[in-house]
Amino acid sequence: MAEKILRKIKLKIWRQENAQSKGYFDTYELENISTDASFLEMMDLLNEHLIMEGIDPVAFDHDCREGICGSCGLFINGRAHGPDNDITTCQLHMRKFREGATIVIEPWRAKSFPVIKDLMVDRSAFDIIQQAGGFITINTGSAVVANTILIDPKSAETAMDAASCIGCGACVAACKNSSAMLFVAAKVTHLANLPQGKPEAKKRAIQMAKKMDELGFGGCSNTGACEVECPKNISISTIATLNREYLSANVDQ
Amino acid sequence: MQTFESKIPDGPIKEKWKKHKESIKVVSPNNKMKLDIIVVGTGLAGGSAAASLAELGYNVKSFCYQDSPRRAHSIAAQGGINAAKNYQNDNDSVFRLFYDTIKGGDYRSREANVFRMAEVSGNIIDQCVAQGVPFAREYGGTLANRSFGGVLVSRTFYARGQTGQQLLLGSYAAMNRQIANGKIQLYARREMLDLVVIDGKAKGIITRNLITGEIERHGAHAVVIASGGYSNVFYLSTNAMGSNVSPVWQIYKKGAFFANPSYAQIHPTCIPVHGEYQSKLTLMSESLRNDGRIWVPKEKVDAIKLQFSEIKPNDIPEEKRDYYLERRYPSYGNLVPRDVASRAAKERCDAGFGVNSSGKAVFLDFAATIKERGKEEIEKKYGNLFQMYQKITDVNPYEEPMMIYPAIHYTMGGTWVDYNLMTTIPGLYAIGEANFSDHGANRLGASALMQGLADGYFILPYTIGNYLADEIQTPKINTNVKEFEDAENAIMERLKSVMLIQGSKTVDYFHKRLGQIMWDKVGMSRNEKGLKEAIEEIRTLRKEFWKDIRVPGSLNNINPELEKAGKTADFLELGELMARDALQRNESCGGHYREEFTTEEGEAKRDDENYSFVGAWEYKGEDSVPELHKEHLEFEYVKLTQRSYK
Ligand SMILES: Cc1cc2nc3c(=O)[nH]c(=O)nc-3n(C[C@H](O)[C@H](O)[C@H](O)COP(=O)(O)OP(=O)(O)OC[C@H]3O[C@@H](n4cnc5c(N)ncnc54)[C@H](O)[C@@H]3O)c2cc1C
Ligand code: SF4
Ligand code: FES
Secondary structure: OOOOEEEEEEEEEEEOOOOOOOOEEEEEEEEEEEOOOEHHHHHHHHHHHHHHOOOOOOOOOOOOOOOOOOOOOOEEOOEEOOOOOOOOHHHOEHHHOOOOOEEEEEOOOOOOOOEEEOOEEOOHHHHHHHHOOOOOOOOOOOOOOHHHOOOOHHHHHHHHHHHOOOOOOHHHHHOOOOEOHHHHHHHHHHHHOOHHHHHHHHHHHHHHHHHHHHOOOEOOOOOOHHHHHOOOOOOOHHHHHHHHHHHHHHHHO | OOOOOOOOOOOOHHHHHHHHHHHOOOOOHHHHOOOEEEEEOOOHHHHHHHHHHHHHOOEEEEEOOOOOHHHOHHHHOOOOEEOOOOOOOOOOOHHHHHHHHHHHOOOOOOHHHHHHHHHHHHHHHHHHHHHOOOOOEOOOOOEOOEOOOOOOOOOEEOOOOOHHHHHHHHHHHHHHHHHHOOOEEEEOOEEEEEEEEEOOEEEEEEEEEOOOOOEEEEEOOEEEEOOOOOHHHHOOOOOOOOOOOHHHHHHHHOOOOEEOOOOEEEEEEEOOOOOOOOOOOOEOOHHHHHOOEEEEEOOHHHHHHHHOOOOOHHHOOHHHEEOHHHHHOOOOHHHOOHHHHHHHHHHHHHHHHOOOOOOOOEEEEOHHHHHHHOHHHHHHHHHHHHHHHHHHHOOOOOOOOEEEEEEEEEEOOEEOOOOOOEOOOOOEEEOHHHEOOOOOOOOOOOOHHHHHHHHHHHHHHHHHHHHHOOOOOOOOOOOOOHHHHHHHHHHHHHHHHHHHHOOOEOHHHHHHHHHHHHHHHOOOOEOHHHHHHHHHHHHHHHHHHHHHEOOOOOOOOOOHHHHHHHHHHHHHHHHHHHHHHHHHOOOOEOOEOEOOOEOOOOOEOOOHHHHOEEEEEEOOOOOOOOEEEEEEOOOOOOOOOOOOOO
């Protein structure tokens, strides 16, 4: 599709000074945006204008700008990562928007992800969940030679599918219960499918799920909204794996 | 107290590391518990180091500017990681990996360091598999390999097109285990702003809390810098937006020598630039060159038609295509090293054969492979890369060839370190892309991940003990001393002064202008006149920056523009040093290509007699010219030849 110029768009953006202050929507207009520009490049342009007008630019998280670091995450027109499938916010392009469109931009909304400024939220709860068990207990230097343990390619692929999670938090933002189930299930599924991760699989499932509850994430009611918005296509079948590990662990106890 | 000695152990190359390990000091478990180590960076280098040091019992403080260690720029590495496992039975060996790396680096790296990296490469794969890294597998369950540019064997391990991500999640998981154990204290959303040196030794850092704006003091018995590379000095690069030179620059100004700053790598397969507003460039993994063929039209009329979108690439018949890499380099073909492939693309485009509207693009075509082996196989190997390409360009690469162009990707230069990875400041270490050590003037594909993890898992944890063994009597570092206070005051001063200017231009304005100077005059192709102009232009731009920059917001809140301003201010100084270094090196080698020094066929021409050295720069103060120190490189095991990939 050839490049076009959007002569005018309207942006309705959530502004919030810091975690303590109250937020509000402000509206800005932007002219002459190339449809080949990425969404975040459009935000850069907006900020350049705001700075020149003496208005505080809009803060948002981003880093790699190629869909892999998981830093970015905007709630655009009611959808986590905006109106395109299987992508992160930084991979969204302006060709998805029409001339004259009004674009509503909000931060992730979830109790466990408090807003810290404008469109930035605190996702450290995700790190804390990982610290509760999202690893294999092995010290540097104590590994066996790699090919001693064979892994059938199918298990490796299933593990890889789940391991693709970038920790962006879109699943939580998309879920009406603000559940982190998909995120937790992805890690549990990744490691449970590998022989190296099996010994701790049950313990891992229990500890991570427990931590998730403690941190105030909601329960899962199987609406599947998470899967739809997940930029990495993490399947809700991982949640079944999590449940299986979790239940069998409880039976064992 | 500065030492500029490589400290390469004596003896045959195969024995050096082993003997060295046996001879260096070890710290007892009891004493390790009393020692604090700061690690700046949570990428593959910093993450693996932090986890391994904590496992050993040291108290680690880990810093990153992102909100989580898992987001370090290493996450973006796509193609793979090298290791001399010889799983393909194609006669690979530690020596061959060593040899390829020295040759690929155009004979500008240290033999001893490179050999050690090759030696531990196999352990890295073992370690990562044990952590649960889901590498690609063969049907029988063994590990799979692919080949990468610049070598004739297949030794690259990969996890789809997401190898960096998976390796990083491995070291992140190892870190998490130690965070849970209380052995790593994590400081995310922190930016290092200076190094603190007490009695000639590194004793701590000053950071800014990026949420509250608070300036913090952190003390430790040793400091490790693992802050990554500085490609963003070019503004447009494949690096993450936040990648920066600042920690490396801060320690340079405190006395750590900066080696080979001009050695920057251009990656041949990136998505071409498309507009003024562009904020970064996206890499298409080099592994694509295994199955894609690179071409431009043979005839200029066809190129012009493509530039005006009058025809489609598939309208050009086979016999009218110029597969110029296969033509010029029959033995390596599309797999020549990065610098060679990049210059060849530039040569064709400069000659008028570029294929997009700006004339700055060539084709990377998968049609032949898809026809031969089916779409599915390509999808399995590169699915996420193809998807990424389509999302950005709106072109389906299964049906039309990709368009690519070279972009700045990696910096071989960095902080000078000795064999122990210690800088010229005692107690200060540099690992990963932040140091200069293993890639000479050009890095081979899939070797950065190997180096970062070699440094962090298997080298630093040993060598740091040699220094710390003499620090066991040193109590916890008291940060209420003059040195910390002075450093903190100097930082406050700088932050305040940048906020005070309130000029008429944004940070990006200056950064873009710097990038343009760097790309035009200190980029893929350099000459004396351009480099001298660059030095002057950068100086002028720097002055303008400090007069006319506008940084909004406040010091006590989240302020991304303030962070950017600090990084850009450092880039504005670094750019000049890069030009200076490129100017003193009157030869072409690897990524450093001087138009005055080429063979008759236009290939890079080294001058081993006069330039077989590491150029390490010592900071001499703001208005003084830095001093160049030379570490002469000796080659005992590899015979120097003109690189040839024909
Ligand atoms: C797109 C892309 C693809 C690549 N693909 C490959 C590949 O396939 N194979 C390969 O071998 N190599 C590849 N590379 C190169 C490789 O990824 C990097 O060289 C390597 O990951 C660098 O790792 P690192 O640990 O040294 O630094 P990084 O991963 O860059 O980490 C830097 C760390 O330092 C922290 N930091 C930086 N500045 C500060 C500061 N001021 N204060 C506090 N913390 C700070 C950051 O937060 C981060 O945690 C690729 C690079 C790119 C850009
Ligand atoms: S599961 Fe998907 S949506 Fe959730 S954090 Fe991971 S990548 Fe993001
Ligand atoms: S910025 Fe890294 S995923 Fe979007």
